[in-house]
Amino acid sequence: MLPRLSTIAPALAGLAALAGLSLASTAAAAPSDRAFFQSVNGQWSGPGEIVAGKYKGTKFSCDLTGTPTEGKDAGIKLDGFCRVGVFKQPMSATISQKGNSYGGRFLDGAEGKGLDIVSGVVTKDKVVVGINRKKLNGALIARLQDPSSLNVTISVKVDDAMIPVIGLSLTRQVDNLAVGSIKP
Template sequence: MYLRIFSVIGGLAAAFVADSAMAPDASAAPRDKAFFQSVAGTWKGPGEIVAGKYKGTKFNCSLTGQSVSSTEAGIKLDGTCRVGVFKQPMSAVITQNGKGYKGQFLDGADGKGLDIVSGAVNGDKVVVGINRAQLNGAMVASLRDPNTMNITISVKVEDQMIPVIGLTLDRDLDSIAVGSID
């Protein structure tokens, strides 16, 4: 049961998804890169499954994000999410693909994860389309402030997007290296 939950939760590791008609143009590339650089770092926080068979299930995640490269927009995430005593590794890669985004959560739709099939960055928010077999949906990650991020994963049911997972992550300020000036 919990492994199935984590397969769905794998979509949030990204902690950083609706097909978007807003395709970034060439001038958006630096803006997109700046967004992903701003969400790099260590994040921790609680989440909850808010709809479906496992509604009410609470979990906690700890995720670390790094830029995919010095020239591309995107992020690579690694970490874990925990439900009670069950702990599941989480990973995701989101990279720019022409005017949109591609990538995968966990091992992609061919395994136990999800594929990222589209995406766009708009200000302090990224929206990426997710897919697994007949499941289509979106993950939206938005910064409330530089140290707080909200993530919502929704799935398409008939012609409506239904939120199924909500997560609030706080930047782990204790993990940031600090120095001194002599």
């Protein structure tokens, strides 16, 4: 059904994992952009599934950490991995605002084995970015359901339709260490 998808399914799976973690804003960004990106910093993990194409039904899980980038342009650097069975794939991304939109790359970008982020829009609880790899175009949507839940969908353009191909549910990982005080 989606022959081009089969060649980049691992990259799309990783891109799904980076969704809400990999975008950033500069000083010109709207306060709501900044608030959204700040709300997705940290450690996330969760399951995903490829729902269309040659690898339909493949389940995977991801463990990722998003940290702010250094320098004059604010942004997020994502590092971690996704796992399918015993196979573990490193994941990385760096993304930042480019004018009134967003840009960046996943892994080594479209010129290598990854993807380019070519556009983006942020609302209160959702980010939508355009993705590209050679002749493949699509979109990634990440919605923050609550402070600890991030749902991600990646769709690719086939003819004139956007077909969902990957779904991912990430949960924020928190340190459950109890903290208290000692009274004399």
